[in-house]
Amino acid sequence: MKHFLTLADWATSELWHMIQLAVHLKLEWQSGGNRPVLKDKILAMIFQKPSLRTRVSFEVAMKHLGGDAIMLGPDEIGLGRRESIPDVARVISGYAQGIMARVFDHEHVEQLAAYAGVPVINGLSDAYHPCQALADMLTIYEHFGRLQGLRLAYIGDGNNVAASLVQAAAHFGMHFTIATPQQYQLPKPVLASASALAQQTGASVTVYHDPAEAVKHADVIYTDTWVSMGQEAEAEARMAAMQPYQVNEQLVQRASKDVIVMHCLPAHRGQEITDEVADGPHSMIFPQAENRLHAQKAILVRLMAG
Ligand code: CP
Ligand code: NVA
Numbered sequence: 001m002k003h004f005l006t007l008a009d010w011a012t013s014e015l016w017h018m019i020q021l022a023v024h025l026k027l028e029w030q031s032g033g034n035r036p037v038l039k040d041k042i043l044a045m046i047f048q049k050p051s052l053r054t055r056v057s058f059e060v061a062m063k064h065l066g067g068d069a070i071m072l073g074p075d076e077i078g079l080g081r082r083e084s085i086p087d088v089a090r091v092i093s094g095y096a097q098g099i100m101a102r103v104f105d106h107e108h109v110e111q112l113a114a115y116a117g118v119p120v121i122n123g124l125s126d127a128y129h130p131c132q133a134l135a136d137m138l139t140i141y142e143h144f145g146r147l148q149g150l151r152l153a154y155i156g157d158g159n160n161v162a163a164s165l166v167q168a169a170a171h172f173g174m175h176f177t178i179a180t181p182q183q184y185q186l187p188k189p190v191l192a193s194a195s196a197l198a199q200q201t202g203a204s205v206t207v208y209h210d211p212a213e214a215v216k217h218a219d220v221i222y223t224d225t226w227v228s229m230g231q232e233a234e235a236e237a238r239m240a241a242m243q244p245y246q247v248n249e250q251l252v253q254r255a256s257k258d259v260i261v262m263h264c265l266p267a268h269r270g271q272e273i274t275d276e277v278a279d280g281p282h283s284m285i286f287p288q289a290e291n292r293l294h295a296q297k298a299i300l301v302r303l304m305a306g
Contacts, residue, residue: 036066133164135295
């Protein structure tokens with residue numbers, strides 16, 4: 001049984017297969033509907049943080065594939081408070097055929113996976129957001145017709161989304177550049193393992209502090225919030241440090257002329273991205289959000305079908 005906790009746990013060929021499967025399932029859906037390959041299967045969705053895209057797209061994906069999903073919000077099961085995580089994992093495994101969990105501490109999804117008798121999907125932890133990065137690879141692949149050799153520049157906070165993106169880029173042979181303030185860099189072990197993988201795939205990982213340097217020749221500019229869920233107490237310091245990292249028209253002008261701009265959303269318009277860019281001709285943010293549905297169908301089918 002396989003879990004989907006980080007992209008580092010998967011072989012490049014398996015992830016590539018999931019992207020192909022997502023393309024297929026998207027076309028199948030658009031041509032009249034998906035086959036009910038998850039008929040009678042239930043996904044339990046544990047959310048310790050808010051969500052729009054992840055929550056709705058997983059539930060819709062399960063329904064399109066003939067199954068269903070159950071939402072368990074932060075006040076419902078008291079994960080690790082009312083009941084221990086190992087006990088929650090074993091109880092849910094008796095009712096549902098898969099678990100999707102959005103947590104603070106990444107160890108909590110690892111613990112769920114260690115004790116569950118069914119596949120566990122990380123729907124975002126403080127450390128990683130693998131479902132987002134897989135969907136983003138689908139979006140980039142659909143737009144450019146390839147991933148290998150493309151240049152992806154990530155600007156802003158070295159957070160969970162950036163960590164999964166650098167892993168994805170390393171798998172698929174992309175040149176990943178990142179510009180963050182010194183104190184908000186990606187964790188060193190994440191950079192080191194992605195760099196090691198990059199050497200095998202023709203990819204590269206380069207760290208900058210100047211956003212203008214990082215976006216030079218970029219095919220994709222990517223940003224995310226400066227204050228992730230759970231970091232609200234640090235908001236003031238983070239906002240101050242990240243002001244020079246705004247993705248605005250001036251920065252976009254420095255990239256390739258056909259650059260696409262991505263953001264996992266929710267966006268804080270006027271902070272990490274301007275309205276002009278988010279709603280401008282380079283923006284891919286809404287097709288990107290839609291692709292969460294199609295990419296996650298591939299994850300669900302790979303983990304829960306047959
Ligand atoms: N991008 C993303 O995961 O959005 P939600 O937090 O709304 O699920
Ligand atoms: N980095 C953001 C992503 C939200 C989808 C957060 O963790 O809040």
